Amino acid sequence: MILEHVVLPVIPGREAEFEEAFAEARPIIERMPGFQRLSLSRGVESPASYLLLVHWDSVEAHEVGFRGSAGYRRWAELLHPFYDPFPVVEHFAEVHRA
Structure with a gap:
């Protein structure tokens, strides 16, 4: 399992x-092969900042499958206009769990 981690800097005033x-x-993302689950959290101290965590079967499921899909194009149309600056996406493999 791979965890995608993204801090989404939403333009202030456009949160709702x-x-x-x-x-x-x-x-759109929930229908993608290799998608497991996601959570979206809003910053308490920085309410225009969101944390998106997406669990995937593999990096390829995200980078190739999702990003190469027609669904991703619609995802980008819906969400990318809200970001300033554009977010950095990172992937993590679990080492420990409690």
């Missing part, structure tokens, strides 16, 4: 609009 767009975009 972003959350609505994310609700529309979420089913």
